[in-house]
Amino acid sequence: MHEQLLQRALDVKLAIFDVDGVLTDGKLYFLADGSEFKTFNTLDGHGIKMLIASGVCTAIISGRKTPVVERRAQNLGIQHLYQGREDKLVVLDELLAKLQLSYAQVAYLGDDLPDLPVMRRVGLGMAVASADRFVRDNAHGVTLARGGEGAAREFCELIMRAQGNLDHAQAAYL
Numbered sequence: 001m002h003e004q005l006l007q008r009a010l011d012v013k014l015a016i017f018d019v020d021g022v023l024t025d026g027k028l029y030f031l032a033d034g035s036e037f038k039t040f041n042t043l044d045g046h047g048i049k050m051l052i053a054s055g056v057c058t059a060i061i062s063g064r065k066t067p068v069v070e071r072r073a074q075n076l077g078i079q080h081l082y083q084g085r086e087d088k089l090v091v092l093d094e095l096l097a098k099l100q101l102s103y104a105q106v107a108y109l110g111d112d113l114p115d116l117p118v119m120r121r122v123g124l125g126m127a128v129a130s131a132d133r134f135v136r137d138n139a140h141g142v143t144l145a146r147g148g149e150g151a152a153r154e155f156c157e158l159i160m161r162a163q164g165n166l167d168h169a170q171a172a173y174l
Contacts, residue, residue, distance in 0.1 A: 015106075016108045068134050119135070
């Protein structure tokens with residue numbers, strides 16, 4: 001299965017991430033004043049930065065809308081941010097038209113049923129280990145790590161490995 005995932009990742013030009021349950025552990029934290037906060041994994045963040053540096057465009061599509069995600073996307077250099085968008089397939093089509101890409105050139109990492117239509121349409125649709133069972137069963141592949149615990153890093157490194165960029169990116173730190 002791993003070879004098949006590497007093959008699917010070869011032509012990826014755009015990597016899309018869901019937020020809750022993918023870049024976070026899926027828990028929603030609300031303070032007494034009604035404001036919300038999220039926790040993100042620094043390993044995931046660095047993986048996204050390395051993926052961008054390797055030439056892959058990145059995007060977030062989230063059904064929820066929060067300033068915390070906007071701040072995180074800016075900090076990581078994620079080029080396209082769509083929040084408060086329930087129909088993720090519509091957003092995917094908008095983004096592909098804008099970037100002039102095909103479905104086969106897209107990788108998506110999700111965890112729940114609203115992610116599934118996009119995951120099934122793109123060239124590489126993966127689920128995090130903590131994803132809903134039905135979603136895991138219908139994804140091209142499943143990460144070993146859970147959402148918010150390194151799954152995005154694993155996904156980024158898979159794409160970079162397939163495209164021959166991972167060793168070079170890691171060697172820069174030796």
